[in-house]
Amino acid sequence: MQRIHDRTHRANGINRAQFLAGAASAGLAATLLPAGTAAAAEQRHGLRHRGVVYTVGEGETPATGFHTARMRRDIRVIRDELHADTVDVTGDGVERLTATAAEAAERGLHIWLQPTLADASERDTLEHLAETGRFAERLRRQGASVDLSVGCEFWLLVPGIVPGDTVVERIQNLMDGKVDPVRMQHRLDRFTARAAAVGRSVFRGRLAYAAAQEDQVDWRLFDIVGIDYYAYFPRRADYVRELRRYLRWGKPLAITEFGTCAYVGAPETAGMGWDVVDRDKDPQEIKGDLIRSERTQAAYLMQLLDVFTSMGLYAAMAFEFVTPDAPHRPGDPRHDLDMASYAVTKPIEKRPFDPAAGWHWEPKEAFHALARRYAREAARG
Template sequence: MKYRGIVYDVGLRFTANNPYSVAHFDSELVSYDINTIATTLHANAVRIEGEEIERLLTASRIAHAAGLTIFFNPWKMNVPIADLPAYFAQAASAAEQLRGEGANIVFVCGCEITLFNDGILPGATLMERVAWLGSQAAAATGPKVPTVFQEKSAMLNDALTAITAAVRAEFSGLVTYSSGTWEDVDWRLFDVVGVDYYRNGETAREYVAGLDRFRIGKPLIVMEVGSCAYEGAAARGAGGFMLLEGQNPDGTGKFVNNIVPTRSEREQAEYVEEQLELLSGAEVDGVFIYVFSFPSYRFGEGARDLDMMSFSLVKTFPDGDPRSNQMPPWAPKAAFHRVADFFQR
């Protein structure tokens, strides 16, 4: 496994006009986090994702100084696909600047564009597109992309053709894409095959065998895998967050059927460790664990514990807790230690 990686979020807007997932970008904390990724977690790569290019640049320079390979992932959600080439061209120019500074950098031309951008899947919002995708789940099993997605994938590949042309005009390094398993990507456009590859209830054998359709003679990297931290989260895989429907004015979570899940860091840790073990024997070139931190969902008790609904390896303390003012304002979860042990081995 060439790349032992962690996903690091510097601020995404999952819902149009809402605050970033990282509301306050603190370069001191970013430096602490990334150096923790490089040293305590024993990673050699980091996938830095976010919308603001300046934030990506700052975090990438810190990662370069820490000796990490950077997967540079600009990500502008909830805009029409027609708007993406110009955005990626600007980001690619910044990434080429980093390459000129000596950074070892791979450019990521977006992530699950069918889901996170307007114009391909039905739905005006991310959650509407998630719901449509979920309604097709029965047809989305098996090793091949179902027929229902073929037309959608053709639209995606038209978008990716325009995006990669814009990126390659500015950036001279390796280029990849972070695909959903329902997307049938034209990998001729890319140097590296990248797939977000969560296990959603399949057997271990089925999970590993599902990678075969991505083996086309190019490097193959699992760009995301991870789990939420509550009982039952492992079987839900990538959809673990969907039990949280929103937040009440008092900060408590709104959960499906008004049932508050039971926190289980052990379940998250065992899922992550098992997938790492399986993937290490599956001849992939790299794995990125999603995600280091997710400060929008803070640690708490009972219905206030939104952290258990995130995929983060650390739990961020809420405002008002004295630990929220320390450096760092988080503590490792059980999965953090499993990842560190695995990467060190």
């Protein structure tokens, strides 16, 4: 099992594919779909903010966990080589979140600051949000460009909304139909409102939340609609049609995550691309005979950016910059865990299967494609 934050995003993929497919007969899918006919938000040409998700966390080992010096180098690369103007700083640990946000502010980047805790109590989650939000407000008052997201996909992360003490247990209960959808939505609405109130109490800038594609959210609580987006359609028009429904609240739309993995067929999994690793094996290995394809990953990101840009969305942040616990092992397809990673860089171990020996990342084709696109957009102003 990967670090908690990565595990969370794998669970998100289950939501998008298996959960909704399996729960449709119980009426959950209809419950989670947005409703309403508010006017569409005013559109502009191009993306206002172009970015990447940068996850902070402890990692599986000390060698793959958060290091301040590496973070500072990465933030410089995000600005100077990836040509992003935005970084989505997400994960847990107030010190890690604030240190990264401060570095991004120092480098003149727009900050999307999103604290997330997995399997923590409601009280701890809200305290974590409040402390992070107070720091975001200090940055804002000092002149930094910062949006605060109160979190993401609470029904998955926060115990008490869906039965189960852990993310894995909650997913299983959803899959097994052991959830009352009306009660679940009531609890989700209640906690989302509490989180929004906490965010407003400590932060005076733009407030947001990152929802799964199918979630029902009262967007009146927020200034920005945030969506973790992993859809796949054969036609561009289908993406536009789906995304337009998020504009009906008349508020800016931010794509808080988008991306896919680096193998042939990954985009078609619609958020389940990670589910090709046998984690019961030691060492973990890739299932089946997948064909590594960085070009596939890059092409999908460019396809979605074409859509986001044409719609003039507020922001789009590719998921993610680096996943240290998913190393690329050239010449060893069975153990090339980077194939199942959404990151635009690939970790290279100094000695395979020994992360303590050290590692570095190298750019994938997706990194170069994003860099070219972001540089062109920046030049256009």
